[in-house]
Amino acid sequence: MTIKNVCCLGAGYVGGPTCSVIAYKCPNIKVTVADLSKERIAQWNSEKLPIYEPGLDKIVKECRGKNLFFSSDVQRAILDAELIFISVNTPTKNIGNGKGRAADLKYVEGAARLIAEVAKSDKIVVEKSTVPVKAADSIMKILRANQKQGISYQILSNPEFLAEGTAINDLLNADRVLIGGEETPEGQAAIEALCGIYENWIPKSKILTTNTWSSELSKLAANAMLAQRISSINSLSAVCEATGADISEVAKAIGCDTRIGAKFLQASIGFGGSCFQKDILNLVYICECLNLPEVAQYWQQVIDMNDFQKTRFTSKVIQSLFNTVSGKKICILGFAFKKNTGDTRESPAIHVANTLLDEGACIHIYDPKVEESQIFEDLSHRQNIFVYQDAYSATQGCHAIVICTEWDEFMILDFNKIYEGMMKPSYIFDGRKILDHEALIQIGFQVQTIGRKLEREFVPRSWSTLE
Numbered sequence: 001m002t003i004k005n006v007c008c009l010g011a012g013y014v015g016g017p018t019c020s021v022i023a024y025k026c027p028n029i030k031v032t033v034a035d036l037s038k039e040r041i042a043q044w045n046s047e048k049l050p051i052y053e054p055g056l057d058k059i060v061k062e063c064r065g066k067n068l069f070f071s072s073d074v075q076r077a078i079l080d081a082e083l084i085f086i087s088v089n090t091p092t093k094n095i096g097n098g099k100g101r102a103a104d105l106k107y108v109e110g111a112a113r114l115i116a117e118v119a120k121s122d123k124i125v126v127e128k129s130t131v132p133v134k135a136a137d138s139i140m141k142i143l144r145a146n147q148k149q150g151i152s153y154q155i156l157s158n159p160e161f162l163a164e165g166t167a168i169n170d171l172l173n174a175d176r177v178l179i180g181g182e183e184t185p186e187g188q189a190a191i192e193a194l195c196g197i198y199e200n201w202i203p204k205s206k207i208l209t210t211n212t213w214s215s216e217l218s219k220l221a222a223n224a225m226l227a228q229r230i231s232s233i234n235s236l237s238a239v240c241e242a243t244g245a246d247i248s249e250v251a252k253a254i255g256c257d258t259r260i261g262a263k264f265l266q267a268s269i270g271f272g273g274s275c276f277q278k279d280i281l282n283l284v285y286i287c288e289c290l291n292l293p294e295v296a297q298y299w300q301q302v303i304d305m306n307d308f309q310k311t312r313f314t315s316k317v318i319q320s321l322f323n324t325v326s327g328k329k330i331c332i333l334g335f336a337f338k339k340n341t342g343d344t345r346e347s348p349a350i351h352v353a354n355t356l357l358d359e360g361a362c363i364h365i366y367d368p369k370v371e372e373s374q375i376f377e378d379l380s381h382r383q384n385i386f387v388y389q390d391a392y393s394a395t396q397g398c399h400a401i402v403i404c405t406e407w408d409e410f411m412i413l414d415f416n417k418i419y420e421g422m423m424k425p426s427y428i429f430d431g432r433k434i435l436d437h438e439a440l441i442q443i444g445f446q447v448q449t450i451g452r453k454l455e456r457e458f459v460p461r462s463w464s465t466l467e
């Protein structure tokens with residue numbers, strides 16, 4: 001079966017980039033990305049796309065209106081498509097059973113019910129959202145219970161492994177594409193049809209096919225293992241700060257071991273983003289439901305360590321500023337959860353800002369890609385927050401700078417100029433380990449970072465009287 005018409009329900013961080021790349025690489029396939037949010041669709045059809053992702057603008061501009069369409073007519077998109085991706089959000093449940101841990105599948109269920117209601121021909125339904133193991137079962141039950149005569153459905157699991165900030169490159173040069181389906185002849189035919197799409201640019205050897213449940217679990221497992229590496233290196237960063245070891249040196253030394261590998265060993269203020277925490281919580285919940293409490297506790301520790309790291313870093317900021325930030329101006333550089341994205345979901349900067357605001361500080365914020373309205377929303381429109389359009393005005397008159405995101409542009413700032421404009425002593429807390437700390441100390445800054453005790457510990461002359 002050759003697919004000619006694809007639709008994707010959900011025009012978010014996954015649906016938008018994934019389908020743009022499919023359209024780009026498969027000029028013979030018509031791709032429609034549909035979303036219930038008219039506002040989001042209008043943005044996708046405008047000059048300013050709703051998400052920032054390097055390389056995305058170019059691809060959308062090249063394909064939009066040719067074989068790539070963004071539409072809020074979800075029904076029409078479903079009717080026309082032979083294959084439908086479900087890329088809707090699966091947030092952590094905030095009410096009821098499993099609150100705070102289980103994945104909320106209401107949007108996935110909503111999408112499945114909509115397909116069942118609208119479809120007038122056979123459909124391959126592809127679960128691209130990250131879901132608990134056996135979610136495909138629920139989708140299948142909904143579709144088959146509402147099946148109209150003569151229509152058949154196949155459900156596939158095809159989790160997305162892209163990382164925000166590098167999504168286009170990840171999609172174009174995927175390490176692997178994973179497709180899970182039923183072992184029946186119909187299931188295998190559906191898998192073949194989806195493989196046919198990816199084979200337009202992904203080598204066959206990188207397309208893995210498995211049973212549905214392995215595919216669903218692999219996505220949760222991949223995120224859990226990635227986040228575990230961050231929590232592991234972050235736990236060691238605390239040991240480094242206490243002993244004089246340097247976490248960069250430790251990471252390099254252990255990363256040279258091919259069994260460990262060098263990637264994802266960058267100590268930091270902690271991980272953020274919409275996926276890691278949500279997916280591990282989901283895994284923890286699944287393990288508890290499967291009566292595997294030891295496994296649940298094991299993965300819970302990855303999140304606990306991340307919370308510890310964020311709190312540890314923020315406490316260090318407050319302690320260094322003579323244990324009080326009340327009335328002080330503190331500049332947060334970077335608000336996105338990582339560089340090259342405007343996404344702030346679960347960003348560590350939110351934790352830092354809220355804690356400093358709780359302590360009475362006045363917060364100046366600059367991020368190259370996050371909208372001002374998003375920052376105010378994330379910080380619940382609290383008082384004493386000022387958002388700036390560049391790092392120089394944001395740092396002016398501040399007592400301290402806290403680096404929360406590793407944006408490249410922060411590395412080439414003129415810190416001599418910044419130092420001139422700041423209150424003295426001037427502090428920098430580098431939560432991403434991206435700055436030249438020795439050079440900053442030379443300028444006169446008091447510098448603190450993650451996983452490394454810096455040589456010059458500043459003790460103000462009046463410190464004993466302040467104590």
Ligand SMILES: NC(=O)c1ccc[n+]([C@@H]2O[C@H](COP(=O)([O-])OP(=O)(O)OC[C@H]3O[C@@H](n4cnc5c(N)ncnc54)[C@H](O)[C@@H]3O)[C@@H](O)[C@H]2O)c1
Nearest residue numbers: 009010011012013014035036088089090107111129130160
């Ligand atoms: N963001 C990532 O980096 C990433 C990476 C891999 C996997 N995932 C997973 O992919 C899924 C989507 O994530 P996201 O970040 O793109 O979410 P998102 O919140 O950015 O986008 C989801 C979109 O789905 C729309 N939607 C909800 N119900 C709908 C329906 N019935 N019909 C049409 N549209 C509907 C929403 O309006 C929203 O625009 C999640 O399960 C997530 O865990 C995300």
